[in-house]
């Protein structure tokens with residue numbers, strides 16, 4: 487396939503990731519189950535609210551550990567990525583969750599940025615798609631322990647590529663480049679669809695100059711990150727290990743996320759045969775998650791019920 491063909495294919499996949507896209511084939515909305523019978527997506531990924539009691543029944547006697555994605559999970563998707571604030575109500579719910587369960591926020595954003603939005607102490611943050619893991623800050627905000635930064639050597643390269651891409655995309659109206667410390671995001675949510683190919687081409691050209699970076703796709707965003715074997719799934723495993731609970735059968739990791747990059751974490755849970763992946767999506771999509779929620783307001787409802795359940799559950803002795 488020539489360069490033009492590759493760009494066209496990339497733009498086509500960008501359209502696929504757009505939630506407003508009308509799918510060309512209804513078969514995309516279904517997946518086959520083991521027997522080859524087609525089942526509706528929701529039957530395979532039931533609502534975590536509708537099945538709450540069953541989920542909690544299975545969780546009995548286990549220590550729940552919460553992993554929460556940020557954008558599209560705790561905050562609504564907004565046109566301007568710098569204004570995707572978490573609501574005060576959601577913040578309060580997450581704070582309550584963190585009082586009762588070990589909690590980590592795992593995001594593609596830089597740890598500093600996601601922390602400045604969430605503004606909660608006492609939880610782990612794993613920004614830059616898990617490449618910047620920091621332990622809980624003390625309530626006085628004096629210290630925060632850096633736990634793991636596997637892509638430190640890439641910092642100068644990411645700085646350089648951010649500058650180059652900002653320059654190369656400045657003539658494309660609506661395009662913006664976000665510096666996420668160990669990775670970067672090229673946003674096209676505010677770019678007219680006619681400009682997507684030009685933007686994708688610039689990103690691809692830069693990528694050719696920097697073969698040590700790789701590209702992933704999110705919701706109207708192209709992300710460049712170090713091509714090291716590290717992702718949100720590895721970050722989840724790292725955190726379970728460092729909390730000293732990775733080997734325990736009595737631990738139930740719950741990961742809630744909406745993006746392609748969250749699939750790495752859902753996959754890890756599937757492979758471990760331990761824990762629950764909950765995908766946040768209004769439309770059916772291929773996922774390793776077991777359950778679903780439609781949007782951040784349902785995430786909030788789920789978290790509230792979780793806290794209520796915990797308060798009513800007798801403490802193990």
Ligand SMILES: O=P(O)(O)OC[C@H]1O[C@H](O[C@H]2O[C@H](CO)[C@@H](O)[C@H](O)[C@H]2O)[C@H](O)[C@@H](O)[C@@H]1O
Pocket residue numbers: 555556557558562563564565566567568570592593594595664666670671673675704705706707709745747
């Ligand atoms: O891992 P996440 O916390 O989900 O971060 C993934 C990307 O989220 C942000 O972009 C997305 O949300 C924006 C605000 O709602 C939206 O404008 C954008 O179109 C979405 O792709 C963030 O800005 C990116 O840097 C993250 O990589």
